Amino acid sequence: MAPPTKKRAIKRLPMLPTERALKVISGRWKAVILYYLFDGPRRLSALKALMPGITQKVLIEQLREMEEHGLVSREIFAEVPARVEYSATPLGLSLEPILLALCQWGQHHADELNERERFADCIIRPRQAVHA
Template sequence: MRNRKKGYGCPEGCPVEGTLDVIGGKWKGVILYYLLDGKKRFNEFRKLMPGITQRMLTLQLRELEEDGIVHREVYPETPPRVEYSLTEFGRTLEPIISLMSEWGERYKEFLKENKPKTKAN
């Protein structure tokens, strides 16, 4: 496990802090969401997530791999092929990621229905 900075405001050992420490951030949840459908290659992620840089994608995948959430499989062929998948333990995040997806859809609807009214000048 990486040497992480603490400080979400939870007492020492708070399980929510631990979860956010592993899956928090702008891209990890999205990576995990796409891995729920199965293995992905690096360039597949780049197509699915055009806003992420190559460096950031590499960093996020490495951290998820270090945390035992993502498995990186390198195939001994030319050119080399690398696939990423969820580990068995990573699969335990499926209900969380699915609920986050459902909540995100509801939130988009909420925003549509509650747009602030602007005054015409």
């Protein structure tokens, strides 16, 4: 069976913008994967090492979904053995402030429910603006 095309992937996404955005970033690991890719390209083995709780199968599935939705790009280098690197696309990088806002809201929610002591810090830090 042929892999889905971008048109087919986009047709499967909801048409309501908020629902569409949540669908594209939903999943336990997508925000974490993007966080690590915000710093630059990474190999599959490096991503796996940074996230010991994820299986390789799930990591590959999440990367493929994010690639299909334009958040991640995959580059294959003609080396022996072949080297593959994953990077956040400009569209993926545009999620950084959104993920930071979600993290901050999650902290606020934990505060409101008196669960802050068991809550982790936000892992996403605002990037310094690059001046041309």
